Amino acid sequence: MAIDFTLTEKQRQIQLSARSFAESHLAPLTDKVDAEPDPLKGFQLTKDAYAEACKRGIAFSMMPAEYGGGGLSNVDFVIAAEEIQAVDPGFGTTVLVNGLGLLPVWYYGTEEQKKRFIGTATADQSGEFIVGYAASEPPGTPGGTANFDAPAINGAGMRVTARRDGDEYVVNGRKYWPCNVGGWDNQGANLNLVIVRTDPGVGGTVGLSALMIERGTPGITYRSISTSAQRSTPNCEIIFDNARVPAENLIEGTRGNGDLVINRNFAWSGPVAGIGAVAVARTAYEEALRWAKTYTAGGPAPIINYQYPGYVLGDVAAKIEAARCFCWKAAHYLDQHGYHGEMLGAMCKVHCTEMMFDCVYKCLQVVGVNAVDRKHRFDRYLREAALLPLYDAGNFGMQRRRVHGVMVDETFNPRAFMDDEPVDFTKGMEGIDTIPGPKTDEPTIPSPKVAEPGFVKQ
Ligand SMILES: Cc1cc2nc3c(=O)[nH]c(=O)nc-3n(C[C@H](O)[C@H](O)[C@H](O)COP(=O)(O)OP(=O)(O)OC[C@H]3O[C@@H](n4cnc5c(N)ncnc54)[C@H](O)[C@@H]3O)c2cc1C
Incomplete structure (x- = not known):
């Protein structure tokens, strides 16, 4: 029974509690924040929700329990992140970035630095620590x-x-x-x-x-x-x-x-961004399906009974399932391999964000011109979906480059992910496809022989 997609009782609780937080504390705010022209004021509108997220242990849920964090595994964190991002992808990013700022301290810091920085964040009671x-x-x-x-x-x-x-x-x-x-x-x-x-x-x-x-x-x-x-x-x-x-x-x-911090950070966040894309597509799909089941276009039955909307929404549903599984797999790989997954995290982020953008676009086609009416919110889903391939390390300049750097290495094992084997990430895999500086006659530094933090399970 090694492969089993059933959520444990604890994971189901995490999912339901993240969903209830998102529905009660984010849903009432999200349109108002999106419409607020002043970005700082918009962010400040989320302050009470953030305080609630601190109270519920969501804000630092990804940090290890040993330093006062929630101790969630990556799989658990991704399950919670889907629920939050289905309602407000930006709030999900605020929480995600707490992890991007503190996880490197856990990976690379001295004991004193871990206690000082992670311990201070997780012990804070103000509900504002960010x-x-x-x-x-x-x-x-x-x-x-x-x-x-x-x-x-x-x-x-x-x-x-x-x-x-x-x-x-x-x-x-x-x-x-x-x-x-x-x-x-x-x-x-x-x-x-x-x-x-x-x-x-x-x-x-x-x-x-x-x-x-x-x-x-x-x-x-x-x-x-x-x-x-x-x-x-x-x-x-x-x-x-x-x-x-x-x-x-x-x-x-x-x-x-x-350099290794950047690569490891954007690998860790790969499945979180990927599940953000799943979340946005899921919301667009559920709305498009509701539309197709109620809108008749003046005919005898709702449009879901016709081939085009039925086939397209069926394809969209299949792609959402596939992307969610990829995110769970990538998160599981990070859990199994000491928060290393520099190649798989990137592949997951690129694939899911690009596949889900197409899903959202297809949902708009099913709804038709009414998707342009802002009251139906499809413009929001499209904007959110368009951002995802660009943020969290752009899919072109950063994520695909990392995949290429690992793949080109002679030690790369193409069955590693299938077999759940570690894929080491070294400085020799970096620098690939980078743009040369203005002084092209400058010497290039060969792959350094400096001591690297090893491939150590935390
Ligand atoms: C909502 C949001 C949240 C963010 N949060 C953070 C954060 O918390 N911290 C943070 O540091 N950043 C953050 N960012 C920035 C984000 O991580 C970007 O992905 C990052 O700045 C890299 O952008 P880029 O890949 O487009 O790089 P750029 O260097 O701006 O490159 C632009 C484009 O040029 C091309 N390009 C450049 N060089 C190459 C190359 N060598 N090979 C191929 N193509 C190339 C590619 O098409 C690339 O997409 C955030 C951005 C957004 C929108």
């Missing part, structure tokens, strides 16, 4: 986000720098896109994990690290970005102007390994 994860940078300066692991010196890649000065790092540059980072008032989240270039003289596979930056650190400005979807989660631009951060806030195992 954590950001800042990897992304503005487009074209010089390489946006997608080329973060470009190995060439002066190549494309990250440009927020952290220069060591005594017991501090001095941080300069701009980030663009990160969620949660501005907190509830654009004065800063309680904690932000920021990927910085600690060594500007080397390429992205050896020069990046992760710093924890606390609320109240001088020299940092946050500005809201107005997005086309997921308007309940707060995206920001961050400007660092000689911000001074204690050197002890550098997460020890990330020294020179910020």
Whole structure:
């Protein structure tokens, strides 16, 4: 009985409790937040729901129980995430980003750092504690986000720098896109994990690290970005102007390994983003089915009785089932392999977000022109579905590149996922397909022989 899709009693409880939270605390808000023109005000409208999520243990449910978190497995977390994102995908991202900001501390931090950062977040009783994860940078300066692991010196890649000065790092540059980072008032989240270039003289596979930056650190400005979807989660631009951060806030195992943090983070979130796409498609499908079962187009019976709507919705239902299974499989793989799944997480995210976008588009075809009437909310489903392939590491620049990097390696075992075997992820697999920097005559750094955090089960 190794393969069994029955939810355990505990998983059923997690699913029902996430569904009841979403229906009672998010559903009444979601249209209002989506329509609010000021992105910060829109985010603030979710504050009571977030406090409730803290009270119910949802906000840090993905963190290990040993450090005060909810101790959910990845499979459990994905089951809960579907219910939340079916009602409000943006709120799901707010919770997800708490994990992106703190899980690297668990993977790579010292015991003292784990207690200090994870323990503080999970012990907080205010109902406001929020954590950001800042990897992304503005487009074209010089390489946006997608080329973060470009190995060439002066190549494309990250440009927020952290220069060591005594017991501090001095941080300069701009980030663009990160969620949660501005907190509830654009004065800063309680904690932000920021990927910085600690060594500007080397390429992205050896020069990046992760710093924890606390609320109240001088020299940092946050500005809201107005997005086309997921308007309940707060995206920001961050400007660092000689911000001074204690050197002890550098997460020890990330020294020179910020590239691995980014790859591992966006692998962990792969099935969560994938299930977000399932959730959006599920909501669109249920609405389209309801429409097809009630709308007659003036004929003798509702349109579901005709071939086109019946076949199309049948295909949509099948694809939703298939994508959900892929997300469960990818989450299970992460559980089995110490939160490593750099290739499978990416494959899951790419496949599910793109397949579900097509499902939502097909639901609009079934409903017809009435899908354009905003009161039926299909424009919202389409906007939400269109965002998913682009966020959480874009499917083209970042996720497919990672899949390609693993696949091209001579050690790659094409049956590994079928056989539930580990697929190691090394720095030698990074840098593939990256855009060269402006100085193409610069030497390229070969795959480094630096110590990497091993493939260790947590
Ligand atoms: C709602 C939302 C929440 C987000 N939350 C966060 C967050 O919490 N933290 C965070 O750091 N970021 C966050 N982001 C940003 C998100 O992770 C993006 O996916 C990330 O910035 C990468 O964007 P990109 O892949 O489009 O890269 P870009 O560098 O902007 O590249 C743009 C495009 O250029 C092309 N391209 C560039 N380089 C290559 C290449 N080498 N090979 C092939 N094609 C290439 C691709 O078509 C790519 O899609 C969020 C974004 C949104 C919308």
